[in-house]
Amino acid sequence: MFLGVKAGGVNSVKFGGGEPLVLPYAADLIEFFAKEKFDLFLETNGTLVTPRLAELVGKAGGRASVSLDGPDEETHSLLRISKNSFEQAKRGICLLVERGIYTQVIFSIHKGNVARFVQTVALARELGASSLKVNFIQRMGRAEEMDENGSLLDVREFLDFFGRLDTDVLGDFVFFDIPIAFKKIKRVTKEMNYTCNICSVVGVLSNGDVSICGIGNLKDDLVLGNIRSKPLMEIWQAHPLFQDLYRDIPANLGGICSNCMFKRQCLGCCVVNTYNVTGRFNAGYPFCEEAHRLGLFPRQRLVEV
């Protein structure tokens, strides 16, 4: 499959999950990516990173992101089913960093860890991470349960938190996963190209299902085929949903996105989240719609004010 898509022009692989390193053939796959010179991006919770795996990721010239949701076991474990993963995650980060791999810490922010943000940034720096990304948790998958028990930040709370931080002091080390329309111009200049490449991405799940990205894990209606029954390139090039996506993004983005200056750069931020909420890829991005409804969307970033 990978050789087929490589011949079709694909040259990078995001190896994510769930947790990709639970796959018994994870090491072989990473070795294969290195041999075939795919750009590799590993998304992991860090707990299963071994010296050998780190070595292989290094050989592949890969980059990695590791979840670290707090500066201590108690805070980090709030979101997790398995406890005692904090020390393992830290060890995983160190193994990757030691091999010179660009390693980004992912901090998924919620009500239980927001007060420990600064300490987590300090820990990430201490561990030698290259950067820290703050994720706003979308109401998808397991997060739906968190939403029901009130532990997620809402749009107002997240924007309030973002607005109170002095991003100049945090510097380039901290990156907020928030639509670029909310960022200061200094940041815009640096982050114009940090967008989801949704129009050049295809997701393959561990069971062979094909989807827009990893969303097929959560949304059955976004499973568009299976590589056991059809070549990946064929599904990718022919499925009407992919065609709709490429036709509509960004040209036919609706709602607040249709009037946003950053439409062409942001591409609707996360259109699978939009699909999850609205049933359409090209509706306005729910985060921005809610911000706009609350009067918190920056008016100066609208084309027509």
Next chain:
Amino acid sequence: MERFIFKKNVVFRKEDDGALLYDHDTGEILPLNESAADWCELLFANSFDMKAAEFEMRSRYEVDKGEDISGDMDEIIAVLKEKGYIVLAGKDS
């Protein structure tokens, strides 16, 4: 002396830490730092001529008399001209 203005359908938005130029026709966006934003405001939004703009910038940024800042202005004009955000006054389309 040549005078430039923003092309029709270009939106110029000044903010605290710079400005954004947005081209309706192409959907392209160009972020500008604070001083570039000031140059643009003076030259293309407020139609200062180049000498007046330079005088104003010297005063705003307390530039020493000996320091040449006309190079900055020339560079901004060249970049924006090349990217199609400004046109010669009287030739807007």
